[in-house]
Amino acid sequence: MRLVKPQYKEMTDESLMIAISKGDKRAFDQIYERYSGPLLGYFMRLLWRDREKAEDFVHDIFAKIIRKPELFDPTRKFKTWIYSVANNMCKNEYKKQEVRKNTTNGLDHTYAVKDLNANVFSEVSDNQFRDEFTKSLEDLDDKHSEVFKLRHIDGLSIKEIAEVTGISDGTVKSRLFYATKYLAASLEDFNPVMNR
Amino acid sequence: MEKDLVDIIMEKSYIELSANEKAELGEFCSSESEYNQMKDVFHGVEGMQFETFTPKKETKESLDSLFDSSFPKVAPIWYMSILATIVPKEKVVYRQPLVQIAAIGLLIFLAYPFFNSDVTDEVPQFSEIESPKSSTPEVNKIVGTEPAQPLEVVDVVVPSEPILVAAVVPEPVLAAVVVGHSDGVWDPATEMAFSQPASESPEMLDLLTATF
Numbered sequence: 001m002r003l004v005k006p007q008y009k010e011m012t013d014e015s016l017m018i019a020i021s022k023g024d025k026r027a028f029d030q031i032y033e034r035y036s037g038p039l040l041g042y043f044m045r046l047l048w049r050d051r052e053k054a055e056d057f058v059h060d061i062f063a064k065i066i067r068k069p070e071l072f073d074p075t076r077k078f079k080t081w082i083y084s085v086a087n088n089m090c091k092n093e094y095k096k097q098e099v100r101k102n103t104t105n106g107l108d109h110t111y112a113v114k115d116l117n118a119n120v121f122s123e124v125s126d127n128q129f130r131d132e133f134t135k136s137l138e139d140l141d142d143k144h145s146e147v148f149k150l151r152h153i154d155g156l157s158i159k160e161i162a163e164v165t166g167i168s169d170g171t172v173k174s175r176l177f178y179a180t181k182y183l184a185a186s187l188e189d190f191n192p193v194m195n196r
Numbered sequence: 197m198e199k200d201l202v203d204i205i206m207e208k209s210y211i212e213l214s215a216n217e218k219a220e221l222g223e224f225c226s227s228e229s230e231y232n233q234m235k236d237v238f239h240g241v242e243g244m245q246f247e248t249f250t251p252k253k254e255t256k257e258s259l260d261s262l263f264d265s266s267f268p269k270v271a272p273i274w275y276m277s278i279l280a281t282i283v284p285k286e287k288v289v290y291r292q293p294l295v296q297i298a299a300i301g302l303l304i305f306l307a308y309p310f311f312n313s314d315v316t317d318e319v320p321q322f323s324e325i326e327s328p329k330s331s332t333p334e335v336n337k338i339v340g341t342e343p344a345q346p347l348e349v350v351d352v353v354v355p356s357e358p359i360l361v362a363a364v365v366p367e368p369v370l371a372a373v374v375v376g377h378s379d380g381v382w383d384p385a386t387e388m389a390f391s392q393p394a395s396e397s398p399e400m401l402d403l404l405t406a407t408f
Contacts, residue, residue, distance in 0.1 A: 006277075022276055023267035025260075032256065040249040059255045066263050130244055151202060152241045158200040173201060177224035177234070184233040187240075 013078035021069035031078075032062060038154055039086055045149060046090040057089055083156065083164040129187070136186035140179055147172055148179040205231065206238050 008016065008030040019027035036058055043054035064071070064085065072081055137145050150161045158176065162169045201224075204217055210228040213221070225231045282294040289295055381397075382389050395401060 022280070024276070025263055025267070028259075028263055032259070036251045036256075037249050040251050041247070044249065055252055055255055058251050059258060062259050063262055066259065066266050129240070133240065133244070152238075153246050158202070173224065176202070180234050180237050181225075181230070184237045187237070188233070 014074050017065075017069060017072050017078055018074055020065065028066065031065070035079075035082060036062070039082070042083070042086055042154060043090070045146075046087075047093065053093075057086070057093075061086060061089065077160070079156070080160045080163045083150075083154065083160070084166075087164050087166075132187060133183065136183050137179075139186070140182055144175045144179040144182070147175040148183075151176055202238060205235050206242070 006019070008026055011019070011027070011030070013031065013034070016027040016031050020031065039061060040054050040058050043057040044051060047053045047057065061082070072078065137148065140148070147161055147165070150156045150164065151158070156164065158169055158172050161176075162172045165172070201221060204213070205221070208217075210231045221231070225234055282297075283292050381392055
């Protein structure tokens with residue numbers, strides 16, 4: 001029996017979700033603290049850097065957690081589940097916008113950010129390597145760059161990416177290594193780190 | 197996060213790879229130089245500080261009000277914890293701790309009389325209460341301290357005539373009553389009452405048979 005106050009920061013996402021389903025507000029606050037930022041970044045990446053829309057999507061996804069916490073299966077990993085939900089929300093948005101064709105993860109080249117001045121990392125980076133890296137990443141087609149971002153920015157494993165995007169492990173690996181090779185080739189002559 | 201190929205590339209050098217790992221990586225990088233290129237990219241990405249996003253305050257406030265409206269009357273956390281522990285909803289009734297405790301309590305209650313019955317082989321022992329032995333009774337003490345009072349003489353009023361007189365009283369019975377021994381024959385010589393069969397006293401026998 002637990003009589004002492006639960007340590008929310010040490011609780012797993014799955015335990016927090018169980019607590020939320022029982023109406024524990026502080027558990028919700030903790031989940032929000034952990035995932036609101038990364039999800040906002042994820043939505044911004046997938047929704048054409050539209051901050052307002054991304055904010056709305058963050059609100060909607062957490063409202064879904066509040067209204068129907070039972071939708072989450074505690075035997076699953078929360079992180080994978082929440083990113084799957086986020087991915088599906090983006091897919092639905094693409095359908096609404098009728099802009100998506102020929103990609104498996106719901107991303108459209110034409111809607112990807114091609115403007116080098118508005119790349120993802122330029123706001124916080126004045127590093128040339130970083131700018132070049134970002135540029136190269138944006139030059140990649142979205143299905144490859146998205147897998148790369150999910151792995152390195154959102155911190156999902158290959159298996160989790162496969163679950164979130166609904167593609168096979170092999171395809172994830174293939175796209176990830178394709179993106180990596182592409183980036184390595186783009187940055188080969190640029191960064192001294194790459195030239196050893 | 198579980199380890200995958202990317203972690204292996206970041207952690208190990210090419211020569212440290214096992215045969216299985218080399219086989220798994222074979223389709224993505226065929227040579228050591230390719231492997232090292234990938235390693236550099238991964239390390240380069242890991243060292244980068246990516247932009248962090250923070251949602252607007254209004255988003256959280258809106259969610260807070262939604263949460264409050266969805267869970268309006270929630271018990272305190274400590275109560276929830278206790279209740280969830282002793283009456284876990286996910287367990288069947290007979291496996292819930294509260295039910296188990298209640299069952300044990302009921303068993304103890306029912307079994308208690310069997311272990312506490314009064315039927316024993318032991319001879320009851322009674323305690324003896326000794327009267328306090330005092331050389332000088334309390335009454336005497338009190339009397340001794342108070343000055344002697346002359347006893348008051350009370351005149352006994354005796355009615356001159358009896359209140360009730362039986363109309364006809366048989367002579368032997370009257371004699372017995374007079375001598376004060378109605379349950380026997382009084383012998384004035386020995387001053388003792390003794391019993392005798394009713395057949396020896398026909399008057400008494402007549403009296404008895406007339407009664408029944």
